[in-house]
Amino acid sequence: MAGLDRVAGAISLDAMSRALVDLPYARRLAPFDGVLESDEEYDNVHxxxxxxxxxxxRGSRFLESALTEVSIMRGSLRFTRLSDVWLRGVRMVGTNLGQSDWQDAELIDSAWSGVEIVSAGLRxxxxxGCKFESVNFRNCTLREVEFVDCVLRDVDFAEAALRQVSFPGSTxxxxxxxxxRLQNVDLRGARTIDIASGLDALRGATINYGQLMDLAPAFAQAAGxxxxDD
Incomplete structure (x- = not known):
């Protein structure tokens, strides 16, 4: 948890992040002080x-809502649908987001650790400015997704489909x-690229020459x- 708490100070956000007051539905947001329940609809809540x-x-729906400085420990949000949501300072630890559906969402200065988001859809x-540690995106579908100034450590995208995904400023x-399966994936803006496994799956990704030199030893090892120089 100490590592998660350091995220806010460790990663700076650029001018593109929106504030809560900038949201088109900000005036309609109502404070929420209840409990999160399954198969419920949360509309215009903060x-x-x-x-x-x-x-x-599980199975709940969040529409035009915001979450700020929220901690979710070992929760189940499987099959949830989040549309037009804005999250800032949200910490998730050991939480299951499997088969959830995300659309038109923005997550800022947040941290996920040990999160399962298997077979989810993100568009x-x-x-x-987020930090992901040991997060499982296996078999997910990501389309038009940006990871800006993020840190992804031990993250698993195995068997996922990534289309129009970019990582500017990310590690x-x-x-x-x-x-x-990668299509129009742009890695050129990433600060560091360290691939643990699946180098052959980088077809469909674009990297720069410097990154190619950094990855050359791994490519050589994978090719046997x-x-x-001896």
């Missing part, structure tokens, strides 16, 4: 400064992309090439 321990809100989602450490 969840602020709350800590949820093992919440079960027009922007992550900014990618020990990324797994085994059998992933021995590089030696």
């Amino acid at each position: 969840v602020a400064g709350r800590e949820f321990d093992e919440p079960d809100c 027009r989602v922007r992550f900014e 990618l450490l020990r990324l797994a992309v085994d059998r992933a 090439i021995i590089v030696s």
Whole structure:
């Protein structure tokens, strides 16, 4: 948890992030002080400064809502649908987001650790200044998704489909992309690219020459090439 708490100070946000007052539905937001339940509809709510321990809100729907400085520990948000949502300072630990659906969402200065988001769908989602540690995106579909100034460590994109995904200013450490399907994925803006497994799945990605040199040893190893000056 100490590492998650340091995220806010460690990663700076650029001018593109929106404030709560900038949201088109900001005036309609109503404070939410209840509990998160399954199969409920949360419309125009603002969840602020709350800590949820093992919440079960499977199958719920969040529409034109905001979450700020919220902590979700070991929760279940499977099959949830989040549309036009804005999240800032949201911490998730050991939470299951499997088969959730995200559309037109913005997540800022947030941290996920040990999160399962298997087989989820994300479209027009922007992550900014976020930290992901041991997050499982296996078999997800990501379309028009941005990871801006983020840190992704031990993140698993195996068998995921990524289309029009970019990582400007982000640090990618020990990324797994085994059998992933990439189309128009732009890695050129990433600060660091460290692929743990699945190098052959980078077809459909664009990198720059400097990144190619950094990845050359891993490409050689994957191809069974021995590089030696002796």
